[in-house]
Amino acid sequence: MSNVHELQFLKEKIQELKDQGVYRKLPVLEGANEAEVILNGKKVINLSSNNYLGFANHPRLKKAAVEVVDKYGVGAGAVRTIIGNMDIHEEMEKLLAEFKREEAVMVFQSGFNCNAGTIQAVTEKGDLIVSDELNHASIIDGARLSRADKTVFKHANMNHLEEVLKENRDKYRNILIITDGVFSMDGDIAPLPDIVNLAEKYNAMTYVDDAHGSGVLGESGRGTIDHFGLHGRVDFTIGTLSKAIGVIGGYVAGSHTMKDWLSHRGRPLLFSTSLPPATVGAIMEAVKLLMSTTEYTDRLWDNAKYFKEKISKLGYNIGNSGTPITPVIIGEEGKTMEFSKKLFDHGVFASGIVFPTVPKGTGRVRCMVTAAHTKEQLDRAVDIFKTVGEEMKLF
Numbered sequence: 001m002s003n004v005h006e007l008q009f010l011k012e013k014i015q016e017l018k019d020q021g022v023y024r025k026l027p028v029l030e031g032a033n034e035a036e037v038i039l040n041g042k043k044v045i046n047l048s049s050n051n052y053l054g055f056a057n058h059p060r061l062k063k064a065a066v067e068v069v070d071k072y073g074v075g076a077g078a079v080r081t082i083i084g085n086m087d088i089h090e091e092m093e094k095l096l097a098e099f100k101r102e103e104a105v106m107v108f109q110s111g112f113n114c115n116a117g118t119i120q121a122v123t124e125k126g127d128l129i130v131s132d133e134l135n136h137a138s139i140i141d142g143a144r145l146s147r148a149d150k151t152v153f154k155h156a157n158m159n160h161l162e163e164v165l166k167e168n169r170d171k172y173r174n175i176l177i178i179t180d181g182v183f184s185m186d187g188d189i190a191p192l193p194d195i196v197n198l199a200e201k202y203n204a205m206t207y208v209d210d211a212h213g214s215g216v217l218g219e220s221g222r223g224t225i226d227h228f229g230l231h232g233r234v235d236f237t238i239g240t241l242s243k244a245i246g247v248i249g250g251y252v253a254g255s256h257t258m259k260d261w262l263s264h265r266g267r268p269l270l271f272s273t274s275l276p277p278a279t280v281g282a283i284m285e286a287v288k289l290l291m292s293t294t295e296y297t298d299r300l301w302d303n304a305k306y307f308k309e310k311i312s313k314l315g316y317n318i319g320n321s322g323t324p325i326t327p328v329i330i331g332e333e334g335k336t337m338e339f340s341k342k343l344f345d346h347g348v349f350a351s352g353i354v355f356p357t358v359p360k361g362t363g364r365v366r367c368m369v370t371a372a373h374t375k376e377q378l379d380r381a382v383d384i385f386k387t388v389g390e391e392m393k394l395f
């Protein structure tokens, strides 16, 4: 019998990954997350970060972080329910609630654990969670932690959602409909007005994970709810502070009652130390910046439209994205990874995404255009897409 501490069982699984051609090392970024970076020792145009507005290395955010560190130190020192709830955490939540045009906001340490903590806290045995089949992994994990029953509806399919609601409404106490606001692999926007109407018709609650809509859609990045004018009609709106906001953290926006309850039962708040002061200072600066100007979101959309138009003119299939997320769909898995590698060799980093993250045969490189890209960088990237497409005879 092998010694279990040699982790032979894991070595075998790692070998399986290698046999399937999906084993990889983590790429190493030298320096800050910028539009052009040194990745694995090579200078490349970065088309793969969620740093939509270029805030991750913004001088004003860095300055704010340093100033807060001087006064509050580098760590919060405890969970929020004990002594880790600083006045700046409270201030940040008030500011976010104002930005999101909601009654209250509760901040968690990441978008991931916001979903993990909130879904289980607001549902229980006797409830039903109804989730879009393409929802993010953190929603799936959050739902798994809940004692409620779970079911999925076909992606953005309102007929199917209504069928599920009709069939189940009388069998459960509360029903929670969960959807991403923007789906991260295709960039499509959820049909939120229809979802909210169905929720109201069947007396169900709504939960929108707007990780890729916050800072992108709506007035100066207020998100998908603002984009559709649905304020006050969605019960729980999740946002991240790690993507457009450029720092780290997640939050749920909604009612005072929601916040009151999460402060007692949101497990990541009760059992994990709160966000460090530097991140809080930088987050507040980012939100203030967004509330004072639409310059960043305007530039993001301008760049996104520019890039999409040029890439589709080359003859690539860029799917049905309604946001800056631009999938360039190649199809077959091996070919997709080869395409991504060739782009990298020529100076563009656009990560390849294949089955099981997306359905078989729909492999793509996912391009994330940001406000920080210059037109010159985007032109160079487009030229490289042209060269590689010709090399691989894609059109």
Ligand SMILES: Cc1ncc(COP(=O)(O)O)c(C=O)c1O
Residues within 6 Å of the ligand: 110, 111, 112, 113, 115, 136, 138, 180, 184, 209, 211, 212, 240, 241, 242, 243, 248, 249, 250
């Ligand atoms: C839809 C969605 N929800 C949640 C998350 C997790 O957010 P964070 O990176 O802030 O933990 C992500 C990030 O990948 C996401 O795309």
